[in-house]
Amino acid sequence: MTSPTMPTPSWGSPLVRAPESGAPTIVHLTAEYSPFARSGGLAEAVMGLANVQVHGGANVVVFLPLYRTVRDFAPDLAPLGRPIAVDLGFRREAVRFFREVNAPKGPKVVFVDIPSAFSRSGLYGEGGRDYTDNARRFALYSRAVLDAIPRLIAGPVLVHAHDWHASLALLYMRSYAELRERFAGTPTVLTVHNGGYQGHFSPAALNDCGIPPERFTFRHAEWYGKVNFLKAGLTHADMVVTVSPNHAAELRTADGGFGLHEVFQWLGNRFTGIVNGIDQAVWNPADDDQITAPYSDVDPTDxxxxxxxxxxxxxxxxxxxxxxxxxxxxxxxxxxxxxxxxxxxxxxxxxxxxxxxxxxxxxxxxxxxxxxxxxxxxxxxxxxxxxxxxxxxxxxxxxxxxxxxxxxxxxxxxxxxxxxxxxxxxxxxxxxxxxxxxxxxxxxxxxxxxxxxxxxxxxxxxxxxxxxxxxxxxxxxxxxSWQRSAERYAEVYRRATDIARHRA
Missing domain, CATH: 3.40.50.2000 (Glycogen Phosphorylase B;)
Structure with missing residues (x-):
């Protein structure tokens, strides 16, 4: 929520204009994105999907926290508009948004600058231990993105959140009156890249993260007495995807669902599995300049x-x-x-x-x-x-x-x-x-x-x-290739749009 004492800044022309076709801009919310911030497969997976979507003609914007590691790859950043104030719980934070100067063609990446939360050595922790304020860090990020979307993107959007770090954005969209109105017809998708990581926090996170108390129930965000960020996303998303069909079946079982199997079962046909792809131009031994000698399936001699x-x-x-x-x-x-x-x-x-x-x-x-x-x-x-x-x-x-x-x-x-x-x-x-x-x-x-x-x-x-x-x-x-996966995601987006249209 923008502070009443801080006027809404002049943001000039939007970063992305609405296409004449009326197609929504795909907005990815992710804690990792290659090459700027990476600890595992999440960064490469979101990057690969976003790239192939742009190549297919879509408008794509990626929101990523401005970690210290970002400047290792993008030292020249430019601000987008003036800072805004985000009220979350009982505290207010100043948030700025940046873009890369002379960015390469592809998805537009917006860096969410919250120094108190993300100007640190690690992404999630240091020395083998998680940061104690991870709940609020990623809650702030999720809430700030929702305020930035109407300032930076003209026309309709589709919000695609990834893993527990971005899941609260979907809860906020359906819980706050202002956001419910703003995003009434906005389709939402959540991809579960690793269901073993869910974002479990004590009930103290309710106030700290601005989670309405009425959402702390077994139907929404409560899990064995804890706040479960991933569950909050699952129960508020229009469509949910995990990263392979076989894993989708595993998540519906008591042995493979990491304690959320009943939620995955409850989702019914709103839950599916789509295998990630790889960039086959990068991972191609026939012209890989990082290996000793090129070779191919036709002639693997070298x-x-x-x-x-x-x-x-x-x-x-x-x-x-x-x-x-x-x-x-x-x-x-x-x-x-x-x-x-x-x-x-x-x-x-x-x-x-x-x-x-x-x-x-x-x-x-x-x-x-x-x-x-x-x-x-x-x-x-x-x-x-x-x-x-x-x-x-x-x-x-x-x-x-x-x-x-x-x-x-x-x-x-x-x-x-x-x-x-x-x-x-x-x-x-x-x-x-x-x-x-x-x-x-x-x-x-x-x-x-x-x-x-x-x-x-x-x-x-x-x-x-x-x-x-x-x-x-x-x-x-x-x-x-990502092309096959992107085609399946396009179908998920169509189904999410139908659900959102019916809800609105």
Whole structure:
């Protein structure tokens, strides 16, 4: 709400004008967006979807908190209008909005500047601990965006929120009289990228975040006595999407719904799953300038050169016929590190394993100890870079993804494009994107013995070149482009628009 003591600023012409077609501007609310702020797949997923939507002719605006990391990639920013005051709970905050000067073509990115909330070293916390005021930080962001939309965007909008960080925007739109009127006919969509992270906070967050007390019920935002931001979004969105069809089914079960399975069931046909895509121009070994040598599904010969380079960079012997397994990602329980560390074959095989990423200290230390115990077989790099990830995909023969759960996963998509066949658990998006014994190798039980059996099946194919080459080529030819996903999102948007029209 704009302060009565601070006049509404003169914002000049809007950032986005309404198209003659009357189509709404797609407004993404996200806590991460590549390259400006990234801790996992969320940043790349929202960026990929927004880009393909712009290429399809849509007006797209992305609202992102102005973290310190933003200026590492966009040092030259320009203000959009004057500061506004946002009242939330019993406190008022000054908020400014910025855009990138000389921004590249694509979605328009608006940075939401709330220094007290986001001028910090981390996105969500530091030293392995969350910031204690995360509830208010992201509540402020969500509320401020709703005040900015009519100032910056002319014409109708469709609000697309991502994960718990932006979920309160949907509750505010349906709870405050002013916002209900302003957004009466506005369709809303919520994408759940990882249902395991929901934004649980104590009831004290109600006042701090301006959540009306009447919304603190089991039908809206209450969850076992806590405020649940994700639940608030789920119960106020017109349509809800998660990032793979199989994971949508898992979220409706007691075992896979992270305590919200009844809410996902209640959504009925307003809930669906759409697999994320990847930028196939970026993840293309035929013209990737970050790898040692280009290669393609037609002629994958030079993948061997990439393998040799990867072995050298991780301090491993260069052995052409020794199977090389790769792993890249956050080193957390979800990614199946316990299976890897308790695998008999990982400790005994005459094979090589390279690990790239960072995460929980216990896993970093355990993998480092494994590399010391098997220095000719195991290499570990804890400093993640995009370049190293490209080189790992290009050099690996097989890719380890024994996830405990995996809403979608992007690394198994990239690995297949580079001819590194995934060994993954048949969960979430892995089950939707890897075909067993055709483009990878799947297993079911979350047990080291089941994982080892999948490794053994993969090695049987690897040591038979007549069986391995066609599988590698089939994997490299898979279509994981965002275009297919964007078409399904367009249908979700149409359904959300119909629901909003009926509501209005």
């Amino acid at each position: 993948k061997a050169r990439c393998k040799g380079a990867l072995q050298r960079s991780f301090g491993l012997p260069q052995r052409k016929r020794t199977p090389l397994f790769g792993f890249t990602g956050r080193m957390v329980k979800q990614k199946g590190l316990d299976l890897i560390l308790n695998s008999h074959l990982v400790w005994t095989l005459d094979a090589q394993f390279v690990f790239l990423g960072a995460g929980e200290q216990r896993y970093e230390q355990a993998l480092t100890a494994l590399s010391r115990a098997r220095p000719r077989h195991v290499g570990v790099q804890l400093d993640f870079t995009d370049r190293l990830e490209h080189r790992l995909m290009a050099g690996a023969d097989l890719f380890l993804m024994p996830s405990q759960y995996e809403p979608c996963g992007l690394t198994q998509l990239r690995a297949q494009r580079y001819g590194a066949l995934p060994i993954g658990r048949r969960v979430g998006g892995i089950a939707d994107t890897v075909e067993d014994d055709a483009t990878g190798f799947l297993f079911d039980a979350f047990e080291p013995t089941a994982f080892d059996r999948a490794i053994s099946r993969a090695l049987a194919r690897f040591h038979d070149p007549a069986a391995w080459l066609p599988r590698m080529q089939t994997a490299m030819r898979r279509d994981f």
